[in-house]
Amino acid sequence: MAEPQTRLLRRFLLKFLLMSALLAILISACLVNNFVLTRFLGICPFIGVSRQLESSAGMGGAVIFVLTLSALATWLIQRCILAPLHIEYLQTVFFILVIAALVQLLEMLLRKFSPALQKMLGVYLPLITTNCVVLGVALLNARDYSGSLLAALANALGAGLGFTLALFVMAGIRERLDSAPVPAAFRGVPITFIAAALMSIAFLGFSGLKL
Amino acid sequence: MMAGFWALTGLGVTLGVILGLAALFLLVKASPLAGQLLEILPGYNCGACGSAGCAGYAELLAGGKAALNLCAPGGADTGQKIAALLGKEAAAVKEKNVVWIFCGGGVKAVDAYVYSGMHTCRAAMLVQGGYKKCRFGCLGFGDCSKVCQFGAIVMGEDGLPVIDRDKCLDCGACIRACPKGLLRRVVKKELKLVLCSNHDRGPSARAVCAAPCTACGLCVKNCPYQAIALRDNLAVIDPAKCTNCGVCAGKCPTKAIA
Numbered sequence: 226m227a228e229p230q231t232r233l234l235r236r237f238l239l240k241f242l243l244m245s246a247l248l249a250i251l252i253s254a255c256l257v258n259n260f261v262l263t264r265f266l267g268i269c270p271f272i273g274v275s276r277q278l279e280s281s282a283g284m285g286g287a288v289i290f291v292l293t294l295s296a297l298a299t300w301l302i303q304r305c306i307l308a309p310l311h312i313e314y315l316q317t318v319f320f321i322l323v324i325a326a327l328v329q330l331l332e333m334l335l336r337k338f339s340p341a342l343q344k345m346l347g348v349y350l351p352l353i354t355t356n357c358v359v360l361g362v363a364l365l366n367a368r369d370y371s372g373s374l375l376a377a378l379a380n381a382l383g384a385g386l387g388f389t390l391a392l393f394v395m396a397g398i399r400e401r402l403d404s405a406p407v408p409a410a411f412r413g414v415p416i417t418f419i420a421a422a423l424m425s426i427a428f429l430g431f432s433g434l435k436l
Numbered sequence: 437m438m439a440g441f442w443a444l445t446g447l448g449v450t451l452g453v454i455l456g457l458a459a460l461f462l463l464v465k466a467s468p469l470a471g472q473l474l475e476i477l478p479g480y481n482c483g484a485c486g487s488a489g490c491a492g493y494a495e496l497l498a499g500g501k502a503a504l505n506l507c508a509p510g511g512a513d514t515g516q517k518i519a520a521l522l523g524k525e526a527a528a529v530k531e532k533n534v535v536w537i538f539c540g541g542g543v544k545a546v547d548a549y550v551y552s553g554m555h556t557c558r559a560a561m562l563v564q565g566g567y568k569k570c571r572f573g574c575l576g577f578g579d580c581s582k583v584c585q586f587g588a589i590v591m592g593e594d595g596l597p598v599i600d601r602d603k604c605l606d607c608g609a610c611i612r613a614c615p616k617g618l619l620r621r622v623v624k625k626e627l628k629l630v631l632c633s634n635h636d637r638g639p640s641a642r643a644v645c646a647a648p649c650t651a652c653g654l655c656v657k658n659c660p661y662q663a664i665a666l667r668d669n670l671a672v673i674d675p676a677k678c679t680n681c682g683v684c685a686g687k688c689p690t691k692a693i694a
Contacts, residue, residue: 306447312440319447326451330458337462404556 247379250370252434254383260358261391262421262428267358271392272417274349281396285389287349289382292362294331295324296381299363300374308371320363328354358388394424469521470498476517477507482585482607484508497522508533509586509605533621534604535588535611537580540631540692541573542595544646556582561615569644572633574618580610627678628685630671632692637669642690649692655684 260266267288274284299320307313332350335343343350353359362384370377398420407416473494481489485506487496496502497518504524505515511532519525551567553559557579560566566575576595588603589610597610601624611619618633630649634641638650651669663677664684671693673684685693 302447306443310439310443312443315440315444318444322444322447322451326455329455333455333458333462336464401554404554404559406555 243375247375250376250379251383251386254380255387255390256428256431257434259387259391259428259431260361260384261388262425263432264361266361267356267388270349270352270356271388271395271421272414274352275392275395275399275417278393278396278400280349281392282389283346284349284352285385285392287346287353288356288358288388289385290346291324291328291331291350291353292359292381292385292388293378295327295359296362296366296377297374298323298327300366300371300377303367303371307367313367316364316367317360320360320367324359324363325354358384391424391428395421398424467495467498470494472521473497473518476510476514476521478510478514480509480585480605480607482509482605482609484605484607484609508607532624533606534601534624535599535606535608535619536622536629537574537597537599537618538620538629538631538633539572539574539596539616539618540647540694541568541570541645542576542592544594545570545573546644557613558615566616570634570641570648572616572618572635573645574616579613579615580619583609583613585609623675626680627675628673628680628682628693630673630693632670635669641669647690647692649688650690652689654687654689655693658683658687 254260258264261268261271270284270288275281302319302323303313303316307316307319328350332343335346335350362381366377366380370380395417399417402416402420411419470491471494474491477490477494479490483489485493485502485508487493487502493502493506497504500522504518504522507514507518546569547567548564548569549567551560551563553563555577557566557575557577560575560577565571566573568575574596576591578589578591578597580597581589581591586603586605586607588600588605589597590600592598606621608621611617611621616633622629632641632645632647632649634645634648636644638652641648641650649670651666651671653666653671655671656664656666660681660683661677661679663674663679664671665674666672671684673693685691
């Protein structure tokens with residue numbers, strides 16, 4: 226009688242459940258397990274490129290972009306090459322290879338077809354090749370989300386957003402620190418580390434979030 | 437074991453071939469002229485030419501969209517090289533300038549209140565135009581020295597920037613950074629300069645600072661070359677007539693000429 230309606234409802238419910246599960250993964254990767262401030266991955270660009278808001282925005286955009294794409298590539302590698310051949314122990318080598326090639330190819334494509342975007346992401350794109358957030362997300366995806374591509378992508382996107390958030394907040398703090406009367410012994414990198422530590426503690430507050 | 441070996445080799449070769457093909461098909465031909473121009477330019481990326489950096493200026497030059505003499509740090513030399521490369525006539529060479537600070541106050545200027553905000557001139561300026569009683573004078577937080585990428589400006593003990601004439605390459609970054617507009621271009625050769633920008637009348641200027649130009653006119657009367665004139669309560673020295681003889685500096689009762 227109401228056969229099509231029930232089916233529609235079930236479909237909607239399934240979709241809703243899937244969406245909320247993906248959202249939970251995204252928020253968890255972005256805030257609760259923030260890759261920079263909780264897992265301490267990608268500290269190098271976090272300290273290196275957080276001097277100005279503008280450059281941190283460029284770096285953040287590039288990281289989100291590359292993270293999501295590399296998550297797709299590494300998930301496929303894991304699924305189609307590593308798992309069937311039982312050579313998971315070569316994961317790290319494979320992922321580094323694929324990520325490096327991907328970033329290189331991406332830069333070529335951007336330079337050819339979208340110079341504006343290439344100018345915006347600028348020097349940050351090649352820098353990302355060696356960013357351990359990218360490798361970290363790929364490895365964690367292979368461990369936790371090898372069953373679902375969507376979940377892996379949500380995790381990568383969340384990680385990218387979390388990285389950008391941390392970078393952006395840090396850049397804001399550092400721009401103000403530049404003009405603050407900091408004691409001579411703390412000036413420069415030391416006060417930056419202290420600020421980063423305080424931020425990390427602040428992000429600890431999210432760890433109570435049950436998703 | 438062998439599966440891993442072959443898989444890794446296969447992937448490496450595949451990616452290598454893909455990248456190689458991509459390098460062939462996605463090649464973007466950069467204008468060789470812009471590259472040559474970029475080599476001529478000094479590479480400071482200071483922004484004196486109005487472009488974002490040397491590369492931007494080189495591209496504009498290659499496209500014929502910019503004047504040839506905009507590179508201030510490079511000076512006449514660079515201008516001529518650019519002109520030679522582009523086969524054009526070198527534009528009139530601008531006289532070599534340096535930036536100078538037109539304030540002698542610093543610690544000698546009286547404070548109006550205690551300022552404890554952000555340590556930048558720009559921020560201090562927002563609070564009633566600064567914490568000095570002199571509304572024209574230097575605030576001493578060194579916004580100019582922070583933007584100078586050539587290390588030509590350091591903040592001195594007396595609360596004023598000290599400018600190294602030899603290091604200054606006239607990029608103008610400090611001129612844009614000073615909220616009081618105290619930094620101006622002057623010709624590079626040694627000349628006497630009036631170190632004050634206070635346009636108030638003598639007694640009011642004297643009330644806020646120990647080293648103001650009070651527009652008393654002694655320097656004007658004593659200058660052997662008639663190079664000094666009073667304008668808007670300030671002595672102004674004409675660089676074309678000044679010979680750096682130093683009579684005015686000796687006569688100035690407040691030592692505002694140096």
